[in-house]
Amino acid sequence: MSEIAKIELDGKVYELPVIEGSENEKAIDISKLRELTGYITLDTGYKNTGATKSAITFLDGELGILHYRGYSIEELAEKASFMEVSHLLIYGELPTQTELTNFETNIKKHTLVHEDMKRFFEAFPAQAHPMGVLSSMVSSLATFYPESLDPNRSAEAKNLTIQRILAKLPTLSAWSYKNSIRHKVMYPRNNYNYCENFLHMMFAMPTEDYHIDPIVVSAVNKLFILHADHEQNCSTSTVRIVGSSQANLYSTVSAGISALWGPLHGGANQEVIEMLEQIHKDGGNVDKWILKAKDKEDPFRLMGFGHRVYKNFDPRANIIKKACDDVLQKLGVNDPLLAIAKKLEKVALEDEYFKSRNLYPNVDFYSGIIYKAIGIPTEMFTVMFALGRLPGWIAQWKEMTENKEPIGRPRQVYIGKTSREYVPLSKR
Ligand code: CMC
Helix, strand or coil: CCCEEEEEECCEEEEEEEEECCCCCEEECCCCHHHHHCCCCCCHHHCCCCCCCCCCEEEECCCCEEEECCEEHHHHHHHCCHHHHHHHHHHCCCCCHHHHHHHHHHHHCCCCCCCHHHHHHHHCCCCCCHHHHHHHHHHHHHHHCHHHHCCCCCHHHHHHHHHHHHHHHHHHHHHHHHHHCCCCCCCCCCCCCHHHHHHHHHHCECCECCCCCHHHHHHHHHHHHHHCCCCCCHHHHHHHHHHCCCCCHHHHHHHHHHHHHCCCCCCHHHHHHHHHHHHHHCCCCHHHHHHHHHCCCCCCCCCCECCCCCCCCCHHHHHHHHHHHHHHHHHCCCCHHHHHHHHHHHHHHHCHHHHHCCCCECCHHHHHHHHHHCCCCHHHHHHHHHHHHHHHHHHHHHHHHHCCCCCCCCCCCCCCCCCCCCCCHHHC
């Protein structure tokens, strides 16, 4: 017999169904609660609220488990390509060789962006943060592809938009960097794979080809996979809620990029490197900064530490820490920031403040050190996160539209003034 939850309100007992996910996660289905009782639930920050049923990503924060469509993140990060993982997330299965070739070929057909868009780049100030440029550019793609505005398009037409956005995000990302240094943009080269092409557009110059280093490509591939999806986080929930209004995919992803930019979310990777640089410049006194992070009067937080759902370890952080050692060693880079990061981690993990609050390094703690080692400028770190997260956002949007989820519209508990009469200006 299926479980039920009982709730007693105003002396009356109500029964609510309990639903169970495929990994035995349990939820009380409150979808009829207001109708039955007149009550709503209150959960600021959605710490206990399941916003959807999803078959894409499974995450167990207590055990440090992360699966995409049933495959462990450890296995995917070690063995798969980012394109395979993108296919897996978006279409539900790892592709066969033919499916993968078709997927990649279709994406390669759309890597160019309309020449008119180049003029938009020029209008941004050189110091413009690339995340601001990227979200504007992605949103403006909808104006070039007006057919994407129709929410009732065929599956084939939706797929075309998916291919377009996957193809164009690396181009727009690399061009936002080139524009910030006022260099000529580099056009995509379709003989390269997805990660190689991005690196080419970032680092090649009209005067000089970029040497594609397999160590760098493999590092980018791994980092993109680790970022590819993370169930209902801030940017993904933004994507689902914007998409639920039947807004087009470009605007929807643009909203996700804006949500990701914040320093408590994807923007943390830039903040981590800036923090490590600051500690380094300050003489590397890790204890002093740990004290600052613990001081409630001080706004400083240890960036790259803590997570809303991981309470023992972030499995992505473990993979990245190892990759960080490997990449730096293979590239022969000796970065003092890595030593500071490791010392910070060690001190924090032994400290009662961090232990009692279950604060551990998250995905952003070591990723910046790899990005720095492979030449990605600090302001581009969150763009790298966005590039990796794109297939996840697409998969979540696709799932939501296919399941015909209703428009997202939370309720609230109003705590403002009660009804009062308008007072004319002269009497105030
Ligand atoms: N440094 C110092 N104290 C911290 C930190 C930190 N990084 N993170 C949390 N705390 C403390 C916090 O002050 C609070 O203490 P108290 O109970 O005494 O008030 C307690 O730990 C719980 O923190 P919270 O802010 O209520 O937890 P949350 O679940 O709302 O926030 C978080 C999670 C990730 C926003 C937070 O840990 C944080 O700000 N971390 C730094 C930013 C960061 O690295 N973000 C990237 C997250 S992973 C990438 C992604 O998927 O976005």
